Amino acid sequence: MKNGRIAIPSMEMGGLDGQRSGHFGHCDVFTLVDVEDGGIKRVTTISNQEHVQGGCMVPVNLLSGHKVNALVVGGIGMRPLMGFKQVGIDVYYDATRPEIRPVVEDLIAGRLPMIEEDQVCGGGGGAGQLL
Protein backbone atom coordinates (compact mmCIF):
# COMPACT_ATOMS: atom_id res chain seq x y z
CA MET A 1 0.00 0.00 0.00
CA LYS A 2 1.42 3.34 -0.99
CA ASN A 3 -1.33 5.62 0.33
CA GLY A 4 -4.37 4.92 2.44
CA ARG A 5 -5.77 4.22 5.87
CA ILE A 6 -5.52 0.85 7.57
CA ALA A 7 -7.76 -0.25 10.43
CA ILE A 8 -6.74 -2.93 12.91
CA PRO A 9 -9.18 -4.26 15.54
CA SER A 10 -7.26 -3.75 18.76
CA MET A 11 -7.33 -4.52 22.44
CA GLU A 12 -7.47 -1.89 25.16
CA MET A 13 -5.80 1.35 24.00
CA GLY A 14 -4.56 0.00 20.67
CA GLY A 15 -1.80 1.91 18.89
CA LEU A 16 1.01 0.69 16.70
CA ASP A 17 2.70 -1.15 19.56
CA GLY A 18 -0.55 -2.55 20.88
CA GLN A 19 -2.19 -5.94 20.60
CA ARG A 20 -4.68 -7.09 18.02
CA SER A 21 -8.13 -8.23 18.99
CA GLY A 22 -9.06 -11.74 17.93
CA HIS A 23 -12.74 -10.85 17.59
CA PHE A 24 -13.31 -8.16 14.99
CA GLY A 25 -16.77 -7.10 16.13
CA HIS A 26 -15.92 -7.11 19.81
CA CYS A 27 -12.66 -5.16 19.80
CA ASP A 28 -12.11 -2.29 22.23
CA VAL A 29 -10.82 0.15 19.63
CA PHE A 30 -9.73 0.29 16.02
CA THR A 31 -6.18 1.44 15.46
CA LEU A 32 -6.05 3.59 12.33
CA VAL A 33 -2.75 3.84 10.48
CA ASP A 34 -2.42 6.50 7.79
CA VAL A 35 0.04 5.57 5.06
CA GLU A 36 1.66 8.12 2.74
CA ASP A 37 4.20 7.27 0.04
CA GLY A 38 4.62 3.83 1.54
CA GLY A 39 5.40 5.07 5.04
CA ILE A 40 3.45 5.39 8.26
CA LYS A 41 2.39 9.00 8.55
CA ARG A 42 0.01 8.99 11.52
CA VAL A 43 -1.55 6.60 14.01
CA THR A 44 -4.86 7.23 15.76
CA THR A 45 -7.54 5.17 17.45
CA ILE A 46 -11.33 5.19 17.46
CA SER A 47 -13.62 3.44 19.89
CA ASN A 48 -15.65 0.52 18.66
CA GLN A 49 -19.40 0.70 19.09
CA GLU A 50 -21.05 -1.67 21.53
CA HIS A 51 -21.75 -4.91 19.75
CA VAL A 52 -25.37 -5.84 19.34
CA GLN A 53 -26.78 -8.95 17.75
CA GLY A 54 -27.25 -8.37 14.05
CA GLY A 55 -25.24 -5.15 14.26
CA CYS A 56 -22.51 -6.32 11.89
CA MET A 57 -22.97 -3.26 9.73
CA VAL A 58 -22.27 -0.86 12.60
CA PRO A 59 -18.47 -1.29 12.42
CA VAL A 60 -18.71 -1.39 8.63
CA ASN A 61 -20.37 2.02 8.66
CA LEU A 62 -18.00 3.24 11.35
CA LEU A 63 -14.87 2.41 9.38
CA SER A 64 -16.35 3.54 6.10
CA GLY A 65 -17.19 6.86 7.72
CA HIS A 66 -13.59 7.22 8.85
CA LYS A 67 -12.33 6.73 5.30
CA VAL A 68 -10.65 3.39 5.96
CA ASN A 69 -9.30 1.62 2.86
CA ALA A 70 -8.05 -1.60 4.38
CA LEU A 71 -8.83 -3.76 7.39
CA VAL A 72 -6.74 -6.55 8.91
CA VAL A 73 -8.55 -9.32 10.76
CA GLY A 74 -7.80 -12.62 12.42
CA GLY A 75 -11.38 -13.72 11.91
CA ILE A 76 -14.58 -12.22 10.54
CA GLY A 77 -18.09 -13.34 9.67
CA MET A 78 -19.40 -13.53 6.15
CA ARG A 79 -21.91 -10.71 6.57
CA PRO A 80 -19.47 -8.02 7.76
CA LEU A 81 -16.96 -9.20 5.14
CA MET A 82 -19.51 -8.71 2.37
CA GLY A 83 -20.40 -5.37 3.93
CA PHE A 84 -16.80 -4.21 3.79
CA LYS A 85 -16.55 -5.29 0.19
CA GLN A 86 -19.72 -3.36 -0.59
CA VAL A 87 -18.30 -0.14 0.84
CA GLY A 88 -14.93 -0.64 -0.81
CA ILE A 89 -12.76 -1.68 2.13
CA ASP A 90 -10.27 -4.45 1.39
CA VAL A 91 -10.00 -7.08 4.10
CA TYR A 92 -6.65 -8.70 4.83
CA TYR A 93 -5.98 -11.74 6.96
CA ASP A 94 -3.45 -12.73 9.58
CA ALA A 95 -4.42 -15.28 12.18
CA THR A 96 -1.08 -15.82 13.89
CA ARG A 97 0.51 -12.61 15.09
CA PRO A 98 -0.97 -10.71 18.05
CA GLU A 99 1.13 -7.57 17.57
CA ILE A 100 -0.17 -4.73 15.45
CA ARG A 101 3.10 -3.28 14.12
CA PRO A 102 4.47 -6.26 12.12
CA VAL A 103 1.09 -6.90 10.52
CA VAL A 104 0.80 -3.27 9.43
CA GLU A 105 4.35 -3.32 8.05
CA ASP A 106 3.60 -6.44 6.05
CA LEU A 107 0.42 -4.96 4.62
CA ILE A 108 2.26 -1.82 3.51
CA ALA A 109 4.95 -3.97 1.93
CA GLY A 110 2.38 -6.03 0.08
CA ARG A 111 3.14 -9.22 1.96
CA LEU A 112 -0.23 -9.66 3.64
CA PRO A 113 -2.85 -11.74 1.82
CA MET A 114 -6.43 -10.71 1.39
CA ILE A 115 -8.88 -12.93 3.17
CA GLU A 116 -10.28 -15.92 1.28
CA GLU A 117 -13.87 -17.07 1.64
CA ASP A 118 -12.82 -20.35 3.23
CA GLN A 119 -11.15 -18.34 6.00
CA VAL A 120 -14.40 -16.63 6.97
CA CYS A 121 -16.28 -17.53 10.14
CA GLY A 122 -19.47 -19.38 9.30
CA GLY A 123 -21.22 -19.05 5.97
CA GLY A 124 -19.67 -22.35 4.98
CA GLY A 125 -16.12 -21.37 5.87
CA GLY A 126 -13.91 -22.30 8.80
CA ALA A 127 -13.53 -20.10 11.85
CA GLY A 128 -10.48 -17.83 12.01
CA GLN A 129 -9.24 -17.43 15.56
CA LEU A 130 -6.24 -15.25 16.34
CA LEU A 131 -3.47 -17.27 17.97
Added chain:
Amino acid sequence: MVPDNCYKGLIMFNLLLVTPDKNSLYDFASCLEKRSDVGLSWAESGNKALAILSTASIDLVVTDEELGDMSGLELAFRLLSVNPLINCVVLSSLSPEEYHEAGEGLGLMAQLPVQPDENQAEEILERLKGLKRLSAEMNIDRA
Protein backbone atom coordinates in the same frame (compact mmCIF):
# COMPACT_ATOMS: atom_id res chain seq x y z
CA MET B 1 -25.77 14.28 20.13
CA VAL B 2 -28.63 13.25 17.89
CA PRO B 3 -31.05 16.09 17.08
CA ASP B 4 -34.62 15.49 18.21
CA ASN B 5 -36.03 16.06 14.76
CA CYS B 6 -34.40 12.91 13.55
CA TYR B 7 -36.94 10.87 15.45
CA LYS B 8 -40.01 13.01 14.93
CA GLY B 9 -42.39 12.28 12.14
CA LEU B 10 -42.80 9.09 10.24
CA ILE B 11 -39.86 6.76 9.89
CA MET B 12 -40.80 3.98 7.52
CA PHE B 13 -39.34 0.56 8.08
CA ASN B 14 -39.83 -1.75 5.13
CA LEU B 15 -40.10 -5.41 5.98
CA LEU B 16 -40.21 -8.37 3.64
CA LEU B 17 -41.90 -11.47 5.03
CA VAL B 18 -40.89 -14.66 3.27
CA THR B 19 -43.02 -17.76 3.66
CA PRO B 20 -44.91 -20.25 1.50
CA ASP B 21 -47.73 -20.14 4.07
CA LYS B 22 -48.88 -16.75 5.31
CA ASN B 23 -50.60 -18.38 8.27
CA SER B 24 -47.21 -19.01 9.87
CA LEU B 25 -46.64 -15.26 10.14
CA TYR B 26 -50.27 -14.22 10.63
CA ASP B 27 -50.01 -12.92 14.20
CA PHE B 28 -46.61 -11.34 13.55
CA ALA B 29 -47.86 -9.53 10.45
CA SER B 30 -51.18 -8.51 12.00
CA CYS B 31 -49.36 -6.55 14.68
CA LEU B 32 -47.13 -4.76 12.21
CA GLU B 33 -49.88 -4.00 9.69
CA LYS B 34 -51.58 -1.80 12.29
CA ARG B 35 -48.55 0.46 12.48
CA SER B 36 -48.19 3.51 10.29
CA ASP B 37 -44.39 3.41 10.43
CA VAL B 38 -44.06 -0.08 8.95
CA GLY B 39 -44.40 -1.18 5.34
CA LEU B 40 -44.97 -4.91 4.76
CA SER B 41 -44.49 -6.97 1.65
CA TRP B 42 -44.53 -10.71 1.08
CA ALA B 43 -42.67 -13.33 -0.94
CA GLU B 44 -43.73 -16.95 -1.13
CA SER B 45 -40.33 -18.43 -1.88
CA GLY B 46 -36.64 -17.79 -1.41
CA ASN B 47 -36.00 -17.07 -5.07
CA LYS B 48 -38.90 -14.63 -5.26
CA ALA B 49 -37.57 -12.90 -2.16
CA LEU B 50 -34.11 -12.59 -3.70
CA ALA B 51 -35.61 -11.06 -6.82
CA ILE B 52 -37.45 -8.47 -4.72
CA LEU B 53 -34.39 -7.76 -2.57
CA SER B 54 -32.19 -7.04 -5.58
CA THR B 55 -34.25 -3.96 -6.40
CA ALA B 56 -36.49 -2.92 -3.49
CA SER B 57 -35.40 -0.93 -0.46
CA ILE B 58 -35.93 -3.36 2.42
CA ASP B 59 -34.76 -2.85 6.00
CA LEU B 60 -35.50 -6.30 7.38
CA VAL B 61 -36.22 -9.75 5.99
CA VAL B 62 -38.20 -12.12 8.18
CA THR B 63 -38.03 -15.58 6.72
CA ASP B 64 -39.80 -18.79 7.57
CA GLU B 65 -37.78 -21.86 8.43
CA GLU B 66 -38.50 -23.68 5.17
CA LEU B 67 -39.41 -21.94 1.94
CA GLY B 68 -39.88 -24.81 -0.45
CA ASP B 69 -37.03 -23.87 -2.76
CA MET B 70 -34.53 -23.34 0.06
CA SER B 71 -34.28 -23.07 3.81
CA GLY B 72 -34.57 -19.77 5.63
CA LEU B 73 -30.91 -19.99 6.63
CA GLU B 74 -29.91 -20.51 3.02
CA LEU B 75 -31.90 -17.42 2.07
CA ALA B 76 -30.04 -15.49 4.78
CA PHE B 77 -26.76 -16.67 3.30
CA ARG B 78 -27.71 -15.85 -0.28
CA LEU B 79 -28.98 -12.45 0.82
CA LEU B 80 -25.38 -11.53 1.68
CA SER B 81 -24.47 -11.59 -2.00
CA VAL B 82 -27.46 -9.42 -2.90
CA ASN B 83 -27.14 -6.82 -0.16
CA PRO B 84 -25.34 -7.53 3.14
CA LEU B 85 -26.71 -4.29 4.59
CA ILE B 86 -30.22 -5.77 4.84
CA ASN B 87 -31.01 -7.20 8.26
CA CYS B 88 -32.43 -10.69 8.53
CA VAL B 89 -34.37 -12.75 11.04
CA VAL B 90 -35.00 -16.46 10.61
CA LEU B 91 -37.86 -18.41 12.14
CA SER B 92 -36.34 -21.55 13.53
CA SER B 93 -37.19 -24.54 15.67
CA LEU B 94 -33.52 -25.08 16.49
CA SER B 95 -32.28 -24.61 20.01
CA PRO B 96 -30.51 -21.29 20.63
CA GLU B 97 -27.16 -23.08 20.60
CA GLU B 98 -27.91 -24.90 17.34
CA TYR B 99 -29.24 -21.69 15.80
CA HIS B 100 -26.12 -19.80 16.82
CA GLU B 101 -23.96 -22.48 15.23
CA ALA B 102 -26.03 -22.67 12.05
CA GLY B 103 -26.15 -18.91 11.66
CA GLU B 104 -22.53 -18.16 12.43
CA GLY B 105 -21.15 -15.45 10.21
CA LEU B 106 -24.54 -14.54 8.78
CA GLY B 107 -25.07 -11.63 11.18
CA LEU B 108 -28.68 -12.56 11.90
CA MET B 109 -30.53 -9.97 13.93
CA ALA B 110 -32.44 -12.49 16.01
CA GLN B 111 -34.00 -15.92 16.18
CA LEU B 112 -37.76 -16.20 16.23
CA PRO B 113 -39.79 -19.30 16.95
CA VAL B 114 -42.00 -20.77 14.29
CA GLN B 115 -45.31 -18.82 14.31
CA PRO B 116 -44.09 -15.78 16.26
CA ASP B 117 -46.63 -13.71 18.11
CA GLU B 118 -47.42 -10.01 18.35
CA ASN B 119 -45.10 -9.40 21.28
CA GLN B 120 -42.23 -10.82 19.31
CA ALA B 121 -43.15 -8.59 16.40
CA GLU B 122 -42.90 -5.54 18.65
CA GLU B 123 -39.56 -6.72 20.02
CA ILE B 124 -38.13 -7.23 16.57
CA LEU B 125 -39.28 -3.80 15.46
CA GLU B 126 -37.69 -2.19 18.51
CA ARG B 127 -34.47 -4.01 17.82
CA LEU B 128 -34.50 -2.82 14.22
CA LYS B 129 -35.12 0.74 15.37
CA GLY B 130 -32.15 0.45 17.71
CA LEU B 131 -29.85 -0.62 14.89
CA LYS B 132 -31.08 2.18 12.67
CA ARG B 133 -30.57 4.66 15.48
CA LEU B 134 -26.98 3.49 15.95
CA SER B 135 -26.23 4.05 12.29
CA ALA B 136 -27.95 7.43 12.27
CA GLU B 137 -25.98 8.58 15.32
CA MET B 138 -22.70 7.69 13.67
CA ASN B 139 -23.57 9.60 10.53
CA ILE B 140 -24.76 12.66 12.46
CA ASP B 141 -21.68 12.67 14.69
CA ARG B 142 -19.51 12.83 11.61
CA ALA B 143 -21.58 15.60 9.97
